[in-house]
Amino acid sequence: MKRIGRGKFTLGEAKNYIPEISTSTKRLFKKLKAEFPFANLCVWNTSVLNEFMLHQPNRFFVLVETDKETSNAVFYFLREIRKSVFIDPTIDILEKYVVNENEVFIIKPLVTEAPILKINGVETASLEKMLVDIFCDGVIFSTQQGTEMRTIFKNAFDKYTINQNKMLRYADRRSKKEELNQFVKTISNLWQ
DSSP states (O other): OEEEETTEEESSOOOOOOOOOOHHHHHHHHHHHHHOTTSOEEEEEGGGGGGGOSSOOSOEEEEEEEOGGGHHHHHHHHHHHOSOEEESOOHHHHHHHSTTOSEEEEEEEOOTTOOEEEETTEEEEOHHHHHHHHHHOTTTTGGGOTHHHHHHHHHHHHHSOOOHHHHHHHHHHTTOHHHHHHHHHHHHHHHO
C-alpha cells in the first residue's frame, strides 16, 4: 500500500518523484542564494515536464519563484547576467518578446507554503506543485494546456505517487482547489 494523502492509501509501491537538477540550474540557485541569502527561492526548468508530455516543446522557461518583496531585486540581479528576464509576464509579452529566445527566465512570486523539494542543495518544485502550477497558470504553461495537460496528469499519476492532500492544499493557496479537484475526478474517470 502507498499513501496518497492523509488517511488515503492505494495498492502498489510508492514511487517518489525526484526531478533532475541540471548543472546550470544548480549554478543559478547558488548565485541567487549567495546574493539573497534570506529569500525563499524555488528554481526549476519547464523541461522537466517533458517526461510527462506527448508533444515535446522546443522552448523552455527557467522559473525563479521568490518572495514578493524580493522579486524586483532578483529581476534586476538576473537582468545583469542574463538577457531575457521577465517578471510575471502576460501572454502578450511572451508572444512578442520570447519568440526567438532560447533561455528565458521568468520571475514569479512564490506562494507561501508551496510544496518544494530540496535536491542536491537546490530548492525546486515538487511534482504536486508543478501539476497545480500547470493547472492554474495558462499563460506561462500555455504549451501544457488542453489535452496535453490531461496527458501530463495521467502520466504523473501513473508513474509516481502523488500526495493529493498536498496538491489540493497548494491549489487552495492559489484559490483553485475546487476546480482542480473536479478536474482530477473528471480525468480519473476517463482513465478507467
